[in-house]
Amino acid sequence: MQITNQPSERHVLAVVVDNEAGILARIAGMFTARGYNIDSLTVADISEDHQVSRITIVTNGPPPVIDQIHAQLERLVPVHKVTDLTEEGPHVERELALIKVVGTGDKRVEALRLADIFRAKPVDTTTESFIFEITGAPEKIDSFVHLMRELGLVDVGRTGIVGMMRGVVD
Template sequence: MNAKLQPLFPQETVERHTLSVVVDNEAGVLAKIVGLFSARGYNIESLTVADVTDDHAISRITIVTSGPPRVIDQIMAQLDRLVPVHRVTDLTELGPHVERELALVKVAGTGEKRSEALRLADIFRARPVDTSTASFVFEISGSSSKVDQFITLMREVGLVEVARTGVAAMARGKDAE
């Protein structure tokens, strides 16, 4: 008998999720969270961390990750079990939220390529923060897709280097998430 093996979870849809994790601001917390992801083979697409209280006791970690819904549920449950974690919120599941990313984009070029870089920067509302006769460094902020599009277009005009901050995100509305 020649039976075909069926995948355990056939054709699972991979979804992008933005997670907000409120933690104690202490040494080793980030390593615990990153360790949780790496030990289970989960990928982190974006990671940002910032102190969010006056007394420096609490930090918010914003993680962008992708996976099937069951994997996202596992990630949420495992993060919630870590001792220094106060709250885990899936901003994607919560509903409308604001996401922004900042990038510095270095572009080299003279003549027509230089003019095109300035024209594209104007369209994307990127501003030059450093200029020389041979290059620009542009600052752009917005959604990750906007930053991606800008970088893609700059490749054609003389992209040299990119530095990105990662996603910062927050739920919309008057209440804290």
């Protein structure tokens, strides 16, 4: 079976780990050493005692490569659980972005109108610029950024994707 002949698939992996120094570097190093790409990476403390974190990784590859990534992540000692949200079924993905748009006159009015349609909230305003906060699926943010390019986009900051299984899950 040749991996290169299989189509690449996007997968969202939720990795629960001990919150210890160096774990993120070990995971990133595993990806680097094997030539895998990380499209998005987020980390958050998820326990009251700050002992456990959740790392959400978005990556691409043919099914055998995704299986290999999953298996190699599970072998790392401080990893408690690896869940491939893409394989497990219906899940929710969200991202947050801050988008700075500079403009006056009609472009300013249009930027505000589009922000309202996309439910983006102005979090900083001057007479010549806005910083909008938008949350949603990555495709929604991509669309908003694309439209803002024509209206004076000057900067974009994105958090990366977080995801969670829908419904009641073990």
